[in-house]
Amino acid sequence: xxxxxxxxxxxxxxxxxxxxxxxxxxxxxxxxxxxxxxxxxxxxxxxxxxxxxxxxxxxxxxxxxxxxxxxxxxxxxxxxxxxxxxxxxxxxxxxxxxxxxxxxxxxxxxxxxxxxxxxxxxxxxxxxxxxxxxxxxxxxxxxxxxxxxxxxxxxxxxxxxxxxxxxxxxxxxxxxxxxxxxxxxxxxxxxxxxxxxxxxxxxxxxxxxxxxxxxxxxxxxxxxxxxxxxxxxxxxxxxxxxxxxxxxxxxxxxxxxxxxxxxxxxxxxxxxxxxx
Amino acid sequence: xxxxxxxxxxxxxxxxxxxxxxxxxxxxxxxxxxxxxxxxxxxxxxxxxxxxxxxxxxxxxxxxxxxxxxxxxxxxxxxxxxxxxxxxxxxxxxxxxxxxxxxxxxxxxxxxxxxxxxxxxxxxxxxxxxxxxxxxxxxxxxxxxxxxxxxxxxxxxxxxxxxxxxxxxxxxxxxxxxxxxxxxxxxxxxxxxxxxxxxxxxxxxxxxx
Numbered sequence: 001x002x003x004x005x006x007x008x009x010x011x012x013x014x015x016x017x018x019x020x021x022x023x024x025x026x027x028x029x030x031x032x033x034x035x036x037x038x039x040x041x042x043x044x045x046x047x048x049x050x051x052x053x054x055x056x057x058x059x060x061x062x063x064x065x066x067x068x069x070x071x072x073x074x075x076x077x078x079x080x081x082x083x084x085x086x087x088x089x090x091x092x093x094x095x096x097x098x099x100x101x102x103x104x105x106x107x108x109x110x111x112x113x114x115x116x117x118x119x120x121x122x123x124x125x126x127x128x129x130x131x132x133x134x135x136x137x138x139x140x141x142x143x144x145x146x147x148x149x150x151x152x153x154x155x156x157x158x159x160x161x162x163x164x165x166x167x168x169x170x171x172x173x174x175x176x177x178x179x180x181x182x183x184x185x186x187x188x189x190x191x192x193x194x195x196x197x198x199x200x201x202x203x204x205x206x207x208x209x210x211x212x213x214x215x216x217x218x219x220x221x222x223x224x225x226x227x228x229x230x231x232x233x234x235x236x237x238x239x240x241x242x243x244x245x246x247x248x249x250x251x252x253x254x255x256x257x258x259x260x261x262x263x264x265x266x267x268x269x270x271x272x273x274x275x276x
Numbered sequence: 277x278x279x280x281x282x283x284x285x286x287x288x289x290x291x292x293x294x295x296x297x298x299x300x301x302x303x304x305x306x307x308x309x310x311x312x313x314x315x316x317x318x319x320x321x322x323x324x325x326x327x328x329x330x331x332x333x334x335x336x337x338x339x340x341x342x343x344x345x346x347x348x349x350x351x352x353x354x355x356x357x358x359x360x361x362x363x364x365x366x367x368x369x370x371x372x373x374x375x376x377x378x379x380x381x382x383x384x385x386x387x388x389x390x391x392x393x394x395x396x397x398x399x400x401x402x403x404x405x406x407x408x409x410x411x412x413x414x415x416x417x418x419x420x421x422x423x424x425x426x427x428x429x430x431x432x433x434x435x436x437x438x439x440x441x442x443x444x445x446x447x448x449x450x451x452x453x454x455x456x457x458x459x460x461x462x463x464x465x466x467x468x469x470x471x472x473x474x475x476x477x478x479x480x481x482x483x484x485x
Contacts (some may be wrong), residue, residue: 014401016402044462045462045464047471050471050472051471053434054435055434085437086441087441087442090437090441098401101401250445
């Protein structure tokens with residue numbers, strides 16, 4: 001028989017209000033996704049509230065409840081404070097959390113997904129380019145969950161892909177060779193730099209993504225390709241995309257000609273540079 | 277909620293009016309089927325007058341109260357009591373998420389300016405974005421009213437912060453002073469139990485005695 005109270009490492013990926021002052025948290029643990037309840041966490045005097053903010057990496061003490069398990073203590077391991085003071089990074093963290101929430105089932109053990117989310121939050125917090133960090137995260141998370149896009153062999157015929165590859169078919173499951181591309185007229189074009197970027201990100205550890213020097217146009221293209229691919233799997237867009245887009249728009253309005261201090265100014269904005 | 281929460285058999289035992297009221301109550305936030313049943317049986321035993329006055333209160337609420345055309349706080353006329361008061365400082369707008377936050381701030385009796393109720397906050401995971409709250413309406417007010425300072429009093433959690441950052445960015449080009457409520461320790465609390473985030477902002481925001 002299990003103990004009534006147990007300890008788990010977790011990242012809080014989603015939060016909603018229930019009842020008078022309670023919160024239901026969706027947490028990602030190395031053992032999978034789980035929903036737990038934090039009693040009274042909305043009260044300003046709650047001792048728990050500050051320890052269970054979204055995206056916090058913490059050790060949680062959970063008591064087995066009748067329905068949802070109950071958070072009795074939270075000991076934050078990492079809070080990612082830098083990330084929280086920047087709208088683009090908040091948006092990127094929302095996106096990372098939502099993606100794993102949508103792709104991982106409850107109580108479905110996946111240590112790699114957990115490690116990937118943590119690594120992504122760390123990179124975002126450390127100031128790495130948010131868009132590239134997210135692309136690497138998407139590619140590795142898809143791999144960890146069995147949705148790896150084909151970037152080395154043709155997704156249709158299985159032939160080894162060469163540099164003449166110029167189509168990416170989300171429905172076929174990845175890049176397609178020139179011969180198969182003729183048959184699949186729906187497949188959108190893919191430039192060589194975008195193809196190389198995706199292949200590189202898929203093959204390298206995700207942490208290196210932030211250090212790459214890639215042109216804004218290629219970054220924007222990689223984002224479009226991955227979005228199409230994810231749309232194919234999830235059957236709809238993630239909600240946080242609207243937020244990310246909104247943030248990009250207002251950023252342009254608010255500070256039209258500021259220096260690129262955060263490395264985030266060109267957040268995948270290929271065709272919309274600072275020169276205007 | 278589509279359809280009935282009771283099976284045909286249960287509805288027969290409970291009688292249709294009882295089942296219906298239970299269902300109505302359980303639509304309310306924070307009320308589950310058990311509480312709804314308890315409330316229903318309480319009303320059943322209560323004098324007729326109690327039920328009538330509850331019903332009348334509900335109808336009056338929907339007929340007489342709506343949201344202020346200017347700040348979106350609750351109002352009986354076109355504008356709310358705060359907006360129509362000549363004593364309020366028209367140069368100050370305090371931005372909050374919900375009408376109840378206005379009530380909380382009014383309870384302090386310290387704030388003499390106006391409000392702007394967003395009716396929500398930006399929470400992408402719940403599908404709440406800028407256009408789902410009274411965000412652009414605030415920008416319009418700042419453009420057209422003699423506002424000098426906007427106090428961002430959204431909740432001190434991630435969604436509230438993100439909303440405040442977003443507002444700050446949109447307000448910055450309009451040339452008003454933008455402030456955020458201070459964050460610190462709750463009265464009556466113990467330092468030992470404070471979370472690091474609160475404690476560090478309390479340290480940063482410390483004041484000369």
